[in-house]
Amino acid sequence: MQILAHRPKNRHRNGPAMTDSLMKLSVMRDADPQITFADLEFLQQGIRMEPLLEKISDFLDDHDELMELVRCDLERGLKKPETGRAGLTPDQVLRSLILMRIKNWDYRELRERINDGYTLRKFTGFYCQPVPRHNAFNQAFNRLIASTVERLNDAVVEAAVHDGLEDGKKLRADTTVVETDIHWPTDATLLWDTVRVLTRLIGRLRDIVPKDVPRFASRKRAARKRMQKLQRMTAAQRENQQASTYRQLLAITQEVLTNARRTLKATAQSRAKTPTDMLTLEELRKDLADYCPLGDRVVDQARRRVLDGEQVPASEKLYSIFEPHTDLIKRGKINKPIEFGHKVFLAESAHGLVTQYRVLDGNPSDEDHVESSLKAHRKTFGSAPKVFATDRGFDNTHNQKTCRKARIGCASIPQRGGKKTAKRQAFEKSPDFKKAQRFRAGIEGRISVLFRGRGMKRCLAHGEQRFCVFIGVAVLANNLMKIAELLIRRENKKKPSSRVA
Structure with a gap:
C-alpha cells in the first residue's frame, strides 16, 4: 500500500x-x-x-x-x-x-x-x-564508458571550484603503474593459454551443436607437459633441450589454431535448438574468432624470440591473450623492475583533489606531460598554478621554458643530470623550492591511498575500456571524499566556539 x-x-x-x-x-x-x-x-x-x-x-x-x-x-x-x-x-x-x-x-x-x-x-x-x-x-x-567517467570527474572538480573548495594555486604531478589482472608472461605459458582456451571454446561449441563441430584429438595434456617441462628446466638443460621442446609446443599450438579455424568455418551456418543456445553459440564463435589472431601473435613472437634469436620490440609483444592491451613498464624500481599494466598520470591540488588523470599508452617519459598538464590546469582554473612541483623525471630544457612562459611563481622541478650552474644551485637551495618539494611528496601519499584505500593497485576488470573506467571511478571516489572533508571542515569553522566560564 x-x-x-x-x-x-x-x-x-x-x-x-x-x-x-x-x-x-x-x-x-x-x-x-x-x-x-x-x-x-x-x-x-x-x-x-x-x-x-x-x-x-x-x-x-x-x-x-x-x-x-x-x-x-x-x-x-x-x-x-x-x-x-x-x-x-x-x-x-x-x-x-x-x-x-x-x-x-x-x-x-x-x-x-x-x-x-x-x-x-x-x-x-x-x-x-x-x-x-x-x-x-x-x-x-x-x-558506463570511460569518457563519461572523465566528464563526471571534470564536473565534480568544477563544482568544487565553484563552491570555493579549491583555488588551484598549487599543483603537484607524478606517474604510477596500475597492474592488469594477468599472470607473469612467458612464451611457454602464453602458448599454453592459447591451447587450453581454444580447446575449451571448441568443446563448448560441440556441446551446443555436436553434429557440426569436427572431431579433434585433445592436445591439452601434451601442451601442459611441455609447458611444465620448460618452466622446470635448469640453465644447463636449456642449452640442449629448450629449442626442441619449444618446437614441439609451437607445433601443438599451431595445430589447435588450425582446428579452431576449421570449427569456425564448420559452424558458420549452424543453428541451435533454443534462442538461449543460439545467443551462446554466437558469443562462443565471437570469442573463438577473437582469440585466434592473438594466438597467431603468441606463436610468431615465440618463434622469433626462441628459435630465431631475435629481440622483439616491446611494442610488438603480447603479454596476455586475456588482456592484450597490457604494457610492459620499466621505471627503474629496485623492488619491482618490471610491471605489467598501464602507466597513469595524476595531478593533485593542494587540498587533495585529483584534478587530472590520464591512462597512458606504452611507457612514455614523464617529461612529456608538463605542458599538457599546465594547459589542462589553466582550462579548469583560468590561470596557471603559482607552485608546480614534480620529481626530476619531469625535467628537461623545454619544460623549464614552458614553466617560465606560463609565469609560474615556483616551478619546483629538480634538474636531472648535467652540471648545475651556480644560479641553478642557488634556486634549488632556496626556501621556496624546498617547501615546494615537501609539498610534492604529498602526491606519493595520495597514490598510496588510491592503491590501498580505493583498490587501484590492480584492475580486475576485463578490457581497456573497463580499465579506464576503473581508474576514473577510483579518482572520483577520492575527490568526493576530499570534498566531503572540506565541507565538514568549513562547517566546523562556522560554528561558534563555546566560551569557558
Missing part, C-alpha cells in the same frame, strides 16, 4: 518522493518512487549516515547534472528505455559505484552490505526496495 506525500526538494535528505504520473524518466526504474509505509517507518527511525557519506550524498543531490551523464550511458542502445522490467536508476548506479570504491568492496560484498545496512540503503537510494543481485550491479556498471 502506498500513501501520498509532498515532493521534497531533496529526496535523499528527506526520503523517496511521490511519483508524478505525468513525468516519465527514461530509465528502467522510476527515479522518484512513491513513499511507502515501510519507507515512512524507515525515516522515522532517525537513521543518520556517517558524516563523510552524508556530505557526499548532499553534494550529489545538489548536482543533478551528474545523474544525467549516467542516465545517457544506461539508455545507450535501448530502443524503449522507459518500458520493460524495473532496473537500477542512474542515481542508484552512481551512488553504489562510488560506495564500492570508497569501501574497496567487490560486487557480492557491496550487495550484501547495502541489503543489510539501513544507512547504506539510505545513501544508495534503495530505502525499503529489494536490492538486486550482485550481477545486476556489474551489468549496470559495465554500461
